[in-house]
Amino acid sequence: MTKTSAPLPEFQRFQYAFAAHIRDPKANPRPHGVEARRMKIYNELLYNNIESFLLACFPVLRQVLGKQKWARLVRSFFSTHRSHTPYFRQIPDEFVQFLQAEWDRPEHYPEFVLELAHYEWIELVLSVSNRTPEWDKINPDGDLLNEIPVLNPLLANLRYAWPVHRIRPRFRPSPAETYLLVFRDTDDQVQFSEINAFTARLLSLIETGTLTGRMALETVARESRHPKPEIVVQGGLAVMQDLHAREALLGVARQ
Amino acid sequence: MNPLRLAGAGLGFRRELIPALKTCVPDTIDFFEIAPENWIELGGMPGRDLRGFTERHPFVCHGLSLSLGGPTPLDEMLLRKIRQFMDRHGMALYTEHLSYCSDDGHLYDLLPIPFTAEAVKHVAARIRRAQDILERRIGIENASFYTAVPIAEMGEIEFIRAVLEEADCWLHLDVNNVYVNSVNHRYDPVEFIRAMPTERIVYLHMAGHYNEAEDLIVDTHGADVIDPVWSLLDETYRIHGVAPTLLERDFNIPPLGELVKEVEHIARIQSRHKSHDQNLRAAS
Numbered sequence: 001m002t003k004t005s006a007p008l009p010e011f012q013r014f015q016y017a018f019a020a021h022i023r024d025p026k027a028n029p030r031p032h033g034v035e036a037r038r039m040k041i042y043n044e045l046l047y048n049n050i051e052s053f054l055l056a057c058f059p060v061l062r063q064v065l066g067k068q069k070w071a072r073l074v075r076s077f078f079s080t081h082r083s084h085t086p087y088f089r090q091i092p093d094e095f096v097q098f099l100q101a102e103w104d105r106p107e108h109y110p111e112f113v114l115e116l117a118h119y120e121w122i123e124l125v126l127s128v129s130n131r132t133p134e135w136d137k138i139n140p141d142g143d144l145l146n147e148i149p150v151l152n153p154l155l156a157n158l159r160y161a162w163p164v165h166r167i168r169p170r171f172r173p174s175p176a177e178t179y180l181l182v183f184r185d186t187d188d189q190v191q192f193s194e195i196n197a198f199t200a201r202l203l204s205l206i207e208t209g210t211l212t213g214r215m216a217l218e219t220v221a222r223e224s225r226h227p228k229p230e231i232v233v234q235g236g237l238a239v240m241q242d243l244h245a246r247e248a249l250l251g252v253a254r255q
Numbered sequence: 256m257n258p259l260r261l262a263g264a265g266l267g268f269r270r271e272l273i274p275a276l277k278t279c280v281p282d283t284i285d286f287f288e289i290a291p292e293n294w295i296e297l298g299g300m301p302g303r304d305l306r307g308f309t310e311r312h313p314f315v316c317h318g319l320s321l322s323l324g325g326p327t328p329l330d331e332m333l334l335r336k337i338r339q340f341m342d343r344h345g346m347a348l349y350t351e352h353l354s355y356c357s358d359d360g361h362l363y364d365l366l367p368i369p370f371t372a373e374a375v376k377h378v379a380a381r382i383r384r385a386q387d388i389l390e391r392r393i394g395i396e397n398a399s400f401y402t403a404v405p406i407a408e409m410g411e412i413e414f415i416r417a418v419l420e421e422a423d424c425w426l427h428l429d430v431n432n433v434y435v436n437s438v439n440h441r442y443d444p445v446e447f448i449r450a451m452p453t454e455r456i457v458y459l460h461m462a463g464h465y466n467e468a469e470d471l472i473v474d475t476h477g478a479d480v481i482d483p484v485w486s487l488l489d490e491t492y493r494i495h496g497v498a499p500t501l502l503e504r505d506f507n508i509p510p511l512g513e514l515v516k517e518v519e520h521i522a523r524i525q526s527r528h529k530s531h532d533q534n535l536r537a538a539s
Binding site (some may be wrong): 008009010011012014015016018019020022023026031032033035037039040041042045046049050053057081083085087088089091127128129132176177184188202241 | 325
C-alpha cells in the first residue's frame with residue numbers, strides 16, 4: 001500500500017478494490033455497481049494470463065501437482081505476491097521468489113515443489129539471458145591444467161536435495177543429494193547433465209577465476225584427503241576436457 | 256512522411272514471425288511495432304535478430320507495463336531503460352495505453368481507469384513525466400474495457416480529450432478498441448471517432464477480437480479483423496486523414512502470408528484517402 005497518510009482519492013480506492021477482487025475474488029467482494037458478468041471477464045483474463053506465463057515455464061510442476069493443487073498455487077501467488085518486474089518473461093522469477101519467501105507449503109504438497117520449480121526456472125533464465133562471453137579475454141585453445149580455465153557465463157552449477165531432473169507425474173523419487181550442470185551452448189541450446197560432487201566442487205573452484213586447473217584439482221584432492229593427488233589431477237583433466245568440448249568451459253584466461 | 260519517420264501500414268513484430276521475416280520482409284510492411292517490455296535486455300538469438308531488423312526498418316515502441324493510470328509511483332527506471340532501448344534501435348515513437356496494469360504490484364493486463372477529474376490530473380502528470388524522461392512527446396492509446404465504473408464523472412470521450420489536453424500528448428487511436436467499446440458500452444463508434452482531436456492523432460491500430468456475448472466483446476488480438484472494423488478504419492481516414500496504421504496480432508498467429516493480406520488491406524484503404532499530413536497542412 002502507499003505510504004501517504006492522506007486518504008487516497010476515490011478513483012484510487014476504486015482501483016485497489018477492483019484489483020483486490022481480481023487477485024482473490026473469494027476474499028474480496030466485487031466492487032459495488034460492477035456487473036458480475038463483466039467483472040468475471042477481468043477475473044478470467046488476468047488469472048489466465050498469469051497462469052499461461054507460469055505454464056510455459058513450469059510444465060513438469062503443473063503435471064506433478066495436478067489441476068487442483070496447481071490452480072490453488074497459482075491463485076495463492078496471484079493473491080499474495082506483489083510482482084515488481086515490468087518484464088513479462090520475469091513473471092517466473094517472481095513465482096520462484098514467492099515460493100522461496102512467502103509460500104507456506106501445505107502438507108499435501110510435495111516437499112520438492114520449490115526445488116523442482118527452481119530447476120525448471122533455470123532453463124528460462126539461461127535461455128533469455130543477455131550475458132555474453134568476453135571472447136577477447138579467452139584463449140579457447142589454452143592449457144586447462146596450467147592456466148586459468150574460464151567458465152561459460154551462462155552456466156548454473158546446482159545442488160538439490162531431490163533428483164529434480166527425474167521427477168515425473170508417475171515417478172516421485174526419494175530425496176537424494178543431486179548435482180546438476182545446466183548451461184547454454186554457443187548454438188543457444190540449453191544443456192542439462194547430472195554431475196558428481198567432485199565435478200561440482202571443481203566447477204565452483206574454477207568459478208573463482210583465480211586458480212589454474214591444477215591448483216583447483218589439488219584443492220579438491222586435499223579436501224577429499226585423496227591418497228594420490230596426481231590421480232585426481234589426471235581424472236580432473238579428462239573432466240575439464242569433456243566440459244570444454246561441450247562448451248561449459250570456454251578455454252583459459254588470456255595472459 | 257510525418258516527423259516520426261513513419262508512414263503507411265505496419266505489422267506487430269513477434270518472435271514467432273522472425274524465421275519467415277528473415278527470408279523476406281514483404282514490401283507491404285512499411286514498419287514494425289514491438290513491446291519494449293518483451294525485448295529490453297533480451298539475450299539469445301531473438302535479441303540478436305532484432306538489431307538486424309531495426310537497422311533496416313522503422314519500428315514503433317508500444318509499451319505494456321508503464322501503468323500510466325496506476326496508483327503507485329511511476330516506474331522511472333523502466334522509462335530510462337525504454338529510452339536507452341529506443342536510442343539504441345533508432346525508434347522515434349513511443350505509445351502506451353490510457354489504462355493501468357498494477358495496484359501495489361504488477362497485474363500484467365490492462366484495467367479501466369475510472370473517468371474522474373482527479374484521475375485526469377493524475378494520469379496527465381504521469382504522461383508529462385514520461386515525456387520528460389523520454390525527451391519526446393508520446394502517444395496515448397484509447398484502451399478497450401469491459402465494464403463501466405460506477406464512480407465515473409464523465410464519459411470516455413471527455414476523459415480522453417481532457418487527458419490529451421492536460422498532458423499535451425499525442426493520440427494513438429485504436430480503431431478496434433473503439434469498435435469493441437461501442438458494442439460493450441452501446442455508443443456510436445463513428446461519433447466517437449469524430450470526437451477525437453485530428454491534430455493529435457499520430458498512429459492507428461487495427462486488430463481482431465472475440466465475441467463473448469452480443470453486448471460483450473473481448474479485445475484478444477487473436478482473430479482476423481472483421482468488416483465493421485474495416486469500415487470504421489475507412490471512416491477514420493475520411494474524418495481525420497491517413498495516419499500510419501498497424502495490424503496487431505498476439506494470439507492464434509497465422510503464417511506471415513495471411514497477416515500480410517490484412518496489412519495490404521490497410522494499405523489499400525489508405526491509398527483511397529489523402530494523407531493526414533496533407534489535411535493538417537490544409538488546416539493550418
